[in-house]
Amino acid sequence: MIDTEALSCQELVELVTDYLEGALEERDLRAFEAHLANCDGCTEYLEQMRTTIRVVGTLTPNDLTQAAETVLLKAFRDWKRSS
């Protein structure tokens, strides 16, 4: 049985980031956790959001190209000389 009185599944999915960021108020937090305890769909949704964050975290940040770095270091030397 799913307790839909306090919070529906459709409402819960919009609160997942607030939940993960620790930004839910006490009352909402209780409703959120009570709902999760009884709802497989929302538990899976939360799990998938965590998975998403984990996988996005494995992407490589954009690297600076050698050419751009050379230009900037030259600019730095010029700046140093002129100041």
Next chain:
Amino acid sequence: MTLPDDELVAALKEGDEQAFAAVVREWHAGLTRVARIFTPTRAVADEVVQETWLRVLGALDRFEGRSSLKTWVFRILVNTAKTRAQREGRSIPFSALHDPARVPEAAVDPERFLPDDHPHHPGGWESPPRELPEDRVIAGETREVIERAIEALPASQRAVISLRDVEGWSSDEVRNALDLSEVNQRVLLHRARARVRQVLEDYLAPEST
């Protein structure tokens, strides 16, 4: 890792090239991602980042340490990018960045929930999330799919998810760099993550037809 701000600023003023190279490398990805909010292409973003560093050097003597150096550099970046957009007659997606709530967007397609007037379970899952095969989640091809999904996001969402989840910045760092309220930062992050999750589900566990 970068030095504490006061040491870093002192090193830069003394002309310490290694310190400069280190900070340029460390912040490069973040700067590029933020620049992309205001620029049409990656190439223009790269130019904006370069111009930013030149401006930073030019203004370093006036840095007073009232904000962190990082915040200060990102402010200069945003100004540089905006000035350039104006010069080139491009409009800037200010409103999208500062008031995401004006563009309502559901984390999950409303069609996947039962209607509000459903007798037993209003707003409950009609089509719950399909389980993701764990072994494929971390595969290289999956990462490419996610990379493309992030690239396709609206610029402000792309910047926030990139800085928070790819670069691992704190929410305060992101808010300061982008001049966002706490709530707006979370709204943008939520939409971005929700969108990427949906792409992941569609890719790894397609709907059976």
